[in-house]
Every structure is written in C-alpha cells, then in structure tokens.
Amino acid sequence: MRLPSAALPVLLSVLLGACAPTVTTSAPGTLRAAFSDAGVAWTVGGRACVARAPSFQVSCPALPGVVDVAWNDGQAWAGVPSLGAVVTLDGAARSVSVGRVAVLSARRVYRENGSAVDYAGGAAGGVLGSPSAALTGGDGLEYLLLDGRVVRVQDGATLSGAGFTLLNVRPDGVAGGTRPEVVTATGTYRLTGTHLERVDVSGVVRARVPHGPGRLGVVGAWLVTVAPSGEVRVFGPELAAR
Numbered sequence: 568m569r570l571p572s573a574a575l576p577v578l579l580s581v582l583l584g585a586c587a588p589t590v591t592t593s594a595p596g597t598l599r600a601a602f603s604d605a606g607v608a609w610t611v612g613g614r615a616c617v618a619r620a621p622s623f624q625v626s627c628p629a630l631p632g633v634v635d636v637a638w639n640d641g642q643a644w645a646g647v648p649s650l651g652a653v654v655t656l657d658g659a660a661r662s663v664s665v666g667r668v669a670v671l672s673a674r675r676v677y678r679e680n681g682s683a684v685d686y687a688g689g690a691a692g693g694v695l696g697s698p699s700a701a702l703t704g705g706d707g708l709e710y711l712l713l714d715g716r717v718v719r720v721q722d723g724a725t726l727s728g729a730g731f732t733l734l735n736v737r738p739d740g741v742a743g744g745t746r747p748e749v750v751t752a753t754g755t756y757r758l759t760g761t762h763l764e765r766v767d768v769s770g771v772v773r774a775r776v777p778h779g780p781g782r783l784g785v786v787g788a789w790l791v792t793v794a795p796s797g798e799v800r801v802f803g804p805e806l807a808a809r
Contacts, residue, residue, distance in 0.1 A: 598793070599634075599782070600784065602784025604620070604786060604787050605619055605638060605643070608636040608643040613631070613632045613633055615636055615645040618793075620787055625797065626657055628657070634648055635671045636671065637672055639674065639686045643658075644656065644686065647668070648667045648669075651665065653668060663687065666678045667679045670698050672701040672710075673702075673703035675693075675720075680697065692709070694711055694720055704736060704739075705737050710726075710741040715729050715743075716731065716743070717734065726741075730745070735747065735748045746758055747782050751785060756783060761779070774805055775806070776802070776808075778800070780794070786801075789802065789803065790806070
C-alpha cells in the first residue's frame, strides 16, 4: 500500500497552511537515485519510482513533485516539498512531516536551508546552506554537496576538490565526482556516458558494455543502473547482464 491518492489533497491542504504554497521539483531531466540491498529508487522530473530486488519490477506511485529519494532501514522514501513531508514509495503507507525537504540520505532528511531531521521527524545535525545532494558514506557519516564541494556534516569540514556534480559512496566515506562510480572488492565501476566500465586498481579498464547516462549502485551481489528513461539494468561483477 502507498499513500492513497485521495488522501493527498487533504494532506496537502493541511500542510500548506503552515508553509508557502510554492512547489519545488527536480529540474526536467535531472535524475537522482538511491541503492540498497533492497533495491533501487529514483526520481526524474519530479516523478519517483522504486524497483525491489530480486524481480526489479518497477512501481511509480502518484506523488507530487518529488525532489529526492533514499532508503532507510529497507524502506524507500521520497521527499515532497509541497507536502512538507517524506513519503514511503511502496509497502506500508507512511508520511512524516519534515518541512521543505531538499535532499535525502540513508539516515537524514535535509531541508532547503541545510537543517535536518531523522526519518522519525526528530532533530538531527545539519549545515548552513542549501545542499544539492546528500549521502551516508561507507564510514557511516553524513556528507552533503554544497556549491560543488563535499562537506562532512559531523564537523563541517570541507573535503578537498571542487566543481563536483554528485556524490559517490566509498568504503571509507564519500567522494565528490562528475560521473557515477562505485567501488567493490572486484573493482571500480563507472558510467562514462557511453559505457559502463570496470576498472582495476591500476586504472586499467577490464570490462565495458555500452550504456548511456544514468546512475549506478550496488544491490546485493549485483551492479544496478537506472537511466533517465526509467530503464533498470542488472549486471554481474564481470558486467554480464542478468
């Protein structure tokens, strides 16, 4: 079950009484995705979808203007600024009032001003500024993308580098980047815009398959990609399609 469509206008009218009636959506064509052992969730142009492992059957509930998605304890969530809430994408219908959400990580919901709450609505550490991406790193810490730089929420430290457009999880934390990458025991995988590649520790490309732009992540033992069109593809460690 998801949030019933008949309930959305009621919830909208209640929540908008306490906030400005401006609807924030992802820019057309902007793709955000989140991966976990449970599956992949994504949003593009304000529309959110989820595909759970192992079937990866796609479900796209009717929600207004989703800006980001994340997995928290096996549940897929969508951030909906016009409702001032995060809403479950499938399974048991839940909605948590959080204010005007901007980005989501696996542990926190970040508002447009950088303040944060957890998925129960309790106050959590944030930053000053308007984050464009959030990610819980491989070290369990929170990281945000602010004006092209990576900021560690715990101490407000800015990591080296600038001009980043996305965050990539690493076993020891997070790295800023301009293309999607994941690091596993079998190598580094990356989407170049024309291919999905596996690169060894010396930087040599060991395998590649044709693949357009999208997002890339790990779901269990699989490499999973999602394209702006909503196509989900599943690969083994050697990039053989499932």
